[in-house]
Amino acid sequence: MAIAVTIGLMADRYFGVTIEWGLAVACGGVVGWACLNRVRPMLAIVLLWAAFAGLGAAYHHAHRHSFDADDIGEFATPEPSLVRVRGVLTEDPITRLAPKTDALEPIRRPDRDAVELRVTGLGARDGGWVPASGLARLTVEREAGAKGQPPLVGLRAGDAVELVGMLTRPNGPSNPGERDYADYLLDQRTRAEIRVSDTTAGVVRTGTGDGSAAGWLSVLRRRATTALTDALPHHEATVAIALLLGDGSAMEREEWDAYVRTGVVHALAISGQHLAVLAGFIWVILRAAGVRRDRGAWVVLVVIVGYTILTGLRPSGVRSAAMVAAVCGGIVLRRPAGPANAFALGWLVVVALNPTDPFSLGSRLSFLSVFVLIWGVGRWLQPAPLSPLEQLIDASRPLWVKAVRAVGRAIFAAYAITVVLSAVNAPLLIADQNVVSPVGIVIGPVVVILTTVALLAGFLLMLFSSLGWVAVPFAVATQYSLAACTWVVQFADDLPAGANYVPGVSMWWLVGFYAGVAAVVLLGPAWRFRTVCALAAWVLVGVAAPSFRSGPTDELRVTFLAVGKGGCLVIETPDGRCLIYDVGTTSGPGVVRRVVAPYLWFRGVRRVDELFISHADTDHFNGVGELARRFPIGQVTLTPSFVDKPTAEVAAALEVFRKHHLVTRLAAVGDRFTAPGVEIETLHPPPVGPVGSENERSLVLLIRHEGHSILLTGDLEKAGASGLLAQTPRQADVLMAPHHGSRAALPRRLLDWSRPHLVVVSRGIPQGNTVKPTEGGPDRPIWDTHTSGAIILRSHPSGLVAEPFRGESMVVRRGR
Structure with missing residues (x-):
């Protein structure tokens, strides 16, 4: 049944099956099974499988594509619109703190509070309300260091709220290789986002969740969180909350990423492993206390199912709880619980709660690991029965020898399991996260032991927190086991080859x-x-x-990535080299993780041969650390004044260069860089000056290939622009608009000087002082990365073609 349902899920996921067709197959299969069950039993079973497949396909399609006419997603548009909304919070708000430890992070990056909202009403123009339904992702952005409590503090699951915010449709990818956030939200039946400013009037509670199931769960979660934060130091408390309650939002992003890079992040999530350990611990305690098997099974069942609900019904936890329920049910009914049926039951329960969960990474890793453990490693490591002679020899050994041998066997088994599971899970992790972690094999068993101690001690700490000194030993055990775990992970993360980023697999x-x-x-x-x-x-x-990448080609490929307000331009030369011009944005270094690295892996790039940094403004280079962590960089080209800017961000970038042993060189007017068929000429800045801001000393490059030219200008303005315009005019087929399309930085003189056929603007949401696409005229279109997504220029002997990620391509210039 589980296999048949899975086939139905995949049929709709990858090929599309309407609800009508799915239900028709399901009904036809049931009727066929009923008619042929006595005559053709094997054919009847096949028809029954087809019925379950059709049911799975229809259920998956209804979950992702069937919405009411008044769903909030029907009112959402790509452009934000101001709305009044009423709804009920379906979960406790989560605070996502902006990173504070990285000097390359924006100075005033906002913190965010996020929660899922079940919409009940939408404000009408006449001041009344109209019915609405569906789910929306509510986000409240508040400036770091803002005074007063943020709007979502004090709210919990089940509370009714009224709010004023900006309603938008979730964004799909803007670049090749980028993850589809809108598709991810669609798996949660969410088709709208609401962003609220940091004001006390933004979100108002109109009713409490007292008495509702969600409200009771929220109270229990908050009490558990309070028990951990009161008994543990701040750092260990944040890790304990992630381990015991499945909420890793309080952890620093860099610390969480260390667990991901070292391949042991599963130890911090509420996984099947945690619940299985907890179930076994409770069972041993109950049996030691003399509790009957059937009563003990009921206790284990109630605790594990309740704990799974408390921690959010994550797929891996649901799978473990369902399998534990099967085993406990077998004990109560005195019936054998077959591992295959228990495994299939866990899969079907996960599908029943959310038919898209089987496609998530955590769910796939959980079921894959259990499959290999039960039918593979569990049998392979089972010791062969001892012969009578071996039994006599073993009985004659001293006790300490037996203990040492037992410990040795346990260590061997732990590392054998780790090696097998790491090898089996590695392709999925590479496909989803582009990381392979050899160090995870070494520290995996150690981290599992430490987190198991912390899990059991932390569970008892939450249970006995109200008893004062009784909980102290459990707090101590939790604190020191988590501190040791963090030390092991940080030590492993600092090893040179502990984790490696690699391209994905097909x-x-x-x-x-x-x-x-x-x-x-x-x-x-x-x-x-x-x-x-x-x-x-x-x-x-x-x-x-x-x-086996294709050999040299006749094509130069230049891609303006959509990174928001900032810049990143990837140049792929005909001989296979990769050059990058700027890597930064006002949203922070995370743009490399979200956009730049996925694009490079999508293109099969493993090495960045040269990184050009146009000038020393943070939004043009703050991704250099994340880029160097993921790709070898041949050398970095800077402007003469880059190192002279006395800011913490520049100092942090220079430290990145030293840490990764990057070779740097300076570029000034007159310098030329060449590759087969490609010439890059430096037009600005001079070796000294001009006086003014860094924008005025931006690195201006003119790229030539097959008679085509592309002019890159960074944030050039004022005296720098005047110096460039004083030179002999250079015709450019494509002009990168200076300073993100600022009108002041794109004077008519620059357009006349370069005579472009296309102007490209790298920017986020357009501001009032930036050029609009309609201002270029029919002969000189203006494309921006906010509207078009990534803009790809392909130069080859037959011509120069521009291809936007969203929109129609155009021939910029035909071949000679």
Whole structure:
């Protein structure tokens, strides 16, 4: 049944199946099964499987595509609109603190409070209210250091609220390779976002959730959180909240990323492993206390299911709770609980709660790991029975020898399990996060032991927190185990080759790999050697495939990435080199993680041969640290005045250069850089000056290829622009508008001087002082990355073509 439902889910996910067709298949299958069950039993079973597949497809389609006519998503548009909304919070608000430790972060980046809102009404123009339904993602942005409490403090799940904010439709990707955030929200049946300014009038509570199920759960979660924060130091408390309650928002982003990079982040999430350990611990305590098996099974069942609900019904937790329920039910009913049926039950329960959860990374990793543990590693590591002679030898050994041998076997088993699961899970992690963590194999068992101690001690701490000194030993155990865990992770993260970022793997290879894993696990010993060899050969194919990039081409590819207010331009030369002009944005270094690195991996880039930084303003270089962490950088080209700017951000960038041993050089007017078929000429700045802001000393590059030219200007303005215009005019087919399209930085003289056929603006939401797309005229269109997404220029002998990520391409100039 579980396999049939999965086929239905995949059919709708990847090919699209209407609800009508899904239900028709389901009904036809049931009717066929009923008619043929006695005559053709095997065919009847196949028809029954088809019925479940059709039901799964219809359920998945209804979840993602069936909404009421008054759903809030029907009122949302790509451009923000001011609305009044009434609704009920479906969860406790989560505060996402802006990073404060990275000097390359924007100085006044806002903190954010986020929560899911079930909409009940929408304000009408006449001041009344009209019915509305559906879910919206509510975000409150508040400036760091703002006085007073933010609007969502004191609110909890179940509270009714009224608010005024900006309603928008969730954004899809703006760049090739970028994750589709709108598609992610659609999996949660959410098609609208509401952003509220940091004012006390932004969100007003109109009713409490007292008495509702969500309200009771919120009270329990807050009491548990308070118990941890009161008993533990701040750092350990944030980690404990992530471990015990599944809320990692209070942790520093860099600390959370360290767990991700070292491959042990699963130890901090509420996973099936945690619940299985907790269930086993409770069972042992109850049996030691003399509690009957059936009563103990009821206690374990109630505690595990309740704890799963308390921590948010995450897919891995739901899977574990369902399997525990199957085992406990078998004990109560005195019936065997087959592992395959328990496994399938967990899958079906996850699907029933949310049919899109099986496509999430956490869910896939959880079920994959359990599959390999039960049918693979569990059998492979099972010791062979001792012969009578071996039994006599073992009985004659001293007690300490037996203890040492037992510990050795346990350590061997722990590392064997870690090695197997790391190897099996690695392709999924590479496909989703582009990271492979060899160090995770070394520290994995250690982290699991420490987090297990913290899990059990922390659970008892929350349970006995009201008893004063009784909870002290549990607080001490929780604190020191988590402190040790953090130290191990930080130490491993600092190792040179502890974690490596790599390009993703293709879907066809991923399918082949996991088909091989299934064969190795399920086929008997006679086939195991051959399947292991075939799987190893397939892995070699996957490792070698990215290396077989196409050879030299006749095309130069220049991509203006959509990074918001900032800049990042990727230049791919015909001989396979990758150059980058600026890497930064006002939203912070995270743009590399979200946009730049995914695009480079999408293009198969493994190395950045040169990074040009136009000038020493943070929004043009604050991604350099994240870029250097993910890609080798051949060298960095700076302006002569870059190192002289006395700011913490410049100092942090220079420290990145030293830490990663990056070679730097300076570029000034007259310098030329060449690659086969490509010439890059520096037009500005001079070796000294001009006097003024860094914008006036921006690095201006003219790229030539096959008779086509592209002019890059950074934030050039004022005296710098005057100096450039004093030179001999240079015709440019494409002009990068200076200073993100500021009217003051794009005078008519610059357009006449360069005579472009296309003007490209790298910017976020247009401001009042920036040029509009209509101002260029029919012969000189203006494209901006906010509207068009990434803008790709492809130069080859037949012409120069511009391709926006959103919109129609155009021929900028035909070949000579």
